Amino acid sequence: MPINIPNSLTLARIVLIPVFVGIFYVPDAWLGVADKNLLATIVFVIAAVTDWFDGYLARALGQTSAFGAFLDPVADKLMVAAALILLVQLARVDALIAVIIIGREITISALREWMARVGKSASVAVAYVGKLKTAAQMTAIPLLLYNAPLLYLDVRLAGQVLIYVAAALTLWSMGYYLRRALPLLAEHGE
Structure with missing residues (x-):
């Protein structure tokens, strides 16, 4: 696996998934519902922005790789699936x-x-x-x-x-x- 900026951004997006999900499991006494919503939104938007940047940087820096081409859509689908499952749970x-x-x-x-x-x-x-x-x-x-x-x-x-x-x-x-x-x-x- 080539470690470069685009692949690092993709891996960071995968690491953000448990952080994103975990926000909704923090006790309400520590973090209110509105704060959880805001924080989860920010994490999701950061992940979405890294999705755009990793592809752009891979092309701009000439750092495209088979691994990156495989991992990028996997990371996207995992993040979207996690978000949708949470949104179903939250009705x-x-x-x-x-x-x-x-x-x-x-x-x-x-x-x-x-x-x-x-x-x-x-x-x-x-x-x-x-x-x-x-x-x-x-x-x-x-x-x-x-x-x-x-x-x-x-x-x-x-x-x-x-x-x-x-x-x-x-x-x-x-x-x-x-x-x-x-x-x-x-x-x-x-």
Whole structure:
């Protein structure tokens, strides 16, 4: 495993997951609910920002690696899955939405792995709808974590709307990737 700045940021994102989850298990006497929400939001946003930076720095510094290309999406999916499970537990996200989003991530990851093995990974490269899904999801989750009015914005309502948009885009993008892969699946007798 090459240790460089991009990979270190990705590893830091993975290390932040138990910190992020642990915030909600701190006794309320030590940290109030509003403070937990704020702190968890900050940790999630820091993790999301490191996701952007690690990819940017890997390309800018010429430090891309097979390990980084493997680990980066794993770190992203783990952080999003942890956040969604917590939000379900906190009754801020419906379990069906979490299942749709997490299920899609697992399905498309497996599809990409298979496509890479048959030398067709470009067929399931990230599409624009996937980027829209990620943007909606990465905006919704911090809003739902924060869960308090901010200026004149009903943050929780905005987060709920965006998580439903993210779920719809999740299904759309999964359909897109599966349609791209079906001819190759048929070609390989799968």
